[in-house]
Amino acid sequence: MDEALLRSLTPSVLGILVRRGADFAAAEDAVQDALVEAVRVWPADPPRDPKGWLVTVAWRRFLDATRADAARRRREDLVDEEPAPGPAPAVDDTLQLYFLCAHPSLTPSSAVALTLRAVGGLTTRQIAQAYLVPEATMAQRISRAKRTVSGVRFDQPGDVATVLRVLYLVFNEGYSGDVDLAAEAIRLTRQLAAAIDHPEVAGLLALMLLHHARRATRTAPDGSLVPLAEQDRGRWDTASIAEGVEILQAALARDRLGEFQAQAAIAALHADAPTAEETDWVQIVEWYDELVRLTDSPVVRLNRAVAVGEADGPRAGLAALAALDDSLPRHAAVAAYLHERDGDLATAARLYAEAARKAPNLAERDHLTRQAARLNARRCR
Template identity: 75%
Template sequence: MNEPLLRELVPAVIGVLVRRGADFASAEDAVQEALIRALENWPDDPPRDPKGWLIAAAWRKFLDAARAETSRRGRELAVRDEPPAGPVPGTDDSLWLYFLCAHPSLPPGSAVALTLRAVGGLTTRQIATAYLVPEATMAQRISRAKRRIAGQPLDRPGDLPTVLRVLYLVFNEGYSGDVDLEAEAIRLTRQLAAATGEPEVAGLLALMLLHHSRRASRRGPDGRLVPLAEQDRSRWDTRLIAEGVTILQAALARDRLGEYQAQAAIAALHADAPSTAETDWVQIVEWYDELLGLTGSPVVRLNRAVAVGEADGPQAGLAELSKVDPSLPRHTAVRAYLLERAGDLERAADLYAEASRAATSLPERDHLTREAARVRQSLRP
């Protein structure tokens, strides 16, 4: 069973059903039913034309559901006659589905779930497992999202920045259960990059590849987080790094800088350095200046303070940190790090412990707790 092939076919199949008269929600439901049938039947009897098989199965499911709703006369008339058999149109509806699923009216969590269903071809169970929520909860979330975008016109211009934010959210969910969301986000972003040719889409793809290249070194054998400075760089995937850098260079050459290209440039400088000490921190600060100009983000300002601390010393970093809202997540952890580098170990240990109590994830809490213990240990005679 070629599950990646099934997922790649989903947007095209949904698009065919919509052009035949189905609304988006009904088409998506019908395609999911067809996918279940494919998973059951294809291992023993694979079709010669997988896309045609899925379209036929999904269209039958849609007709069955539409005919059962006898009170909806308009829909009954729209689907009364099944289209004649013939070659499947080659139109690619993936791009339209990206924009529809990342509609600005949807909350980010709902947009991510709907994108994974309609464009990624994942089942509700797979998405629920990845997000560590009950399947019924995820099903409700997806149903609400589909109701919210019901009736959206097919010719409405898409919002590319929203699509990119959704894909980045998918990527940042990482790996959980039987779905690798990092790999899935990269696959979907590749499709979008091929469909649009936009430099900012290429920038996001490059950023994902560069971050993904470090995946094997981000956790130790016991599952603990390993910070960038301590990672075994020999385990970084040089093939992904080379691909990411090549894509980034081509995007930057088009002279239409965006935030994902700037982030990817920072990631590329980290990937190029043999060690933390040999990192070109001055250039990283310059890229953070570009990124701050593009976004004005307080998170960017926080990360820039760390880079300034590496480039110009911890006191300079602390001076920059004083300009950042102290209520921002990770502010306390960054202050602890810079104070440790400045030699104020007692205060650093206290702040590491304080940051661990405020951490929102168990791995981060464990890491900061160990940092506090490490610094306190160094204070003992």
């Protein structure tokens, strides 16, 4: 059975139910029920019109639930207005669903969970496993999120930027579980790009594709991190890179630059270099200057210092770094790298060890500890 097809139909089926008058929370539950039913029934008995099948089953589930509810509350006025089953309307509410699930009234973790369920068609259990929390906790997070947006009008336009932030979080901060969240983020961003013509949506999709292309080479078989310069470029996914670059170029040509396009441009320059030594660091610094202009983010300035160190030498990188607050995450790691390039191995080793103590994740901590150990061993010889 084609699970990807099934899940890709989720938002438009949900949109149809809402447009028929179902409230969002109940419609979302009904669509989940229909998806579960499809997984059970389709392998033996595939429908000719999968979307029509889902709409019919979901609508029936919605009516059943509403009837049960209405019977409980002795209120049966809504259920009699069953529309005739027929072809799904041409209007597609996928975009509206993205806006709703990323509504600014939601916390980031709620928006992520709701997007993965209502737009992505994942089950609560799958989402709970992906984020390493109990299923009951995730169920509550999702139902609270649905309550939070219950008063939001479905047809009001939303802000693309909030949707992009949610998709970026799904891509960037996933754990590893049964569900490949990075691949799911790409699927959802691709679907969004089909629903709305916007250069930053294209920019984010390009950014994801360019990073995803390097994924297999980012970690060694033992799980340790492999820095960009040491990655086996022959194993980068060239099809994914080509697609990312093409999408990015079309977006840039429209001359409405945004932060995701600029980040994607930097990723593209890395992807484009046949060897680490041939990286066009001068152009990368220029893109970081654009990013600083667009975001004024200290983290971007920190990354820029690394690029400056490559383009103009470690002294220039250290000078750029000196202007930044040393409490920034990864500041010590960047300082360690630049000092090593500058030949000051004692300072570099000390800073690598300091960076390891502050590392926010295990793989990075182990990597930085290894860097410190490597320099200490060399100095002792």
